[in-house]
Amino acid sequence: MTGDRTVPHPDGDHPDADVLAAAAAGTLDEHQRRAVDEHAPGCLRCAAELAEWRRFGEAVRRAEDYDAKIGSRRAAISRLQQRLSDLGRRGD
Numbered sequence: 001m002t003g004d005r006t007v008p009h010p011d012g013d014h015p016d017a018d019v020l021a022a023a024a025a026g027t028l029d030e031h032q033r034r035a036v037d038e039h040a041p042g043c044l045r046c047a048a049e050l051a052e053w054r055r056f057g058e059a060v061r062r063a064e065d066y067d068a069k070i071g072s073r074r075a076a077i078s079r080l081q082q083r084l085s086d087l088g089r090r091g092d
């Protein structure tokens, strides 16, 4: 018992990567979130990892937005193609 607690962030103290990922996604429970909030600002490694996960989460959200836009565009295009083929048939 010789001052383990005086070491600011021994390796075992870092939250797991999946905890940091969940923190960035905002899906942690209150207790875990508080632990990350207390630890990460004072720990370069975890702060960097958290920032990385936040960027990743942001990229995923953008990709999902993009997918949604592409999806609705595809639906619009296929409706348009259906109409055009209906019109073409009528013209025959």
Ligand SMILES: [Zn+2]
Pocket: 009, 013, 014, 015, 039, 040, 043, 044, 045, 046, 047
């Ligand atoms: Zn850390």
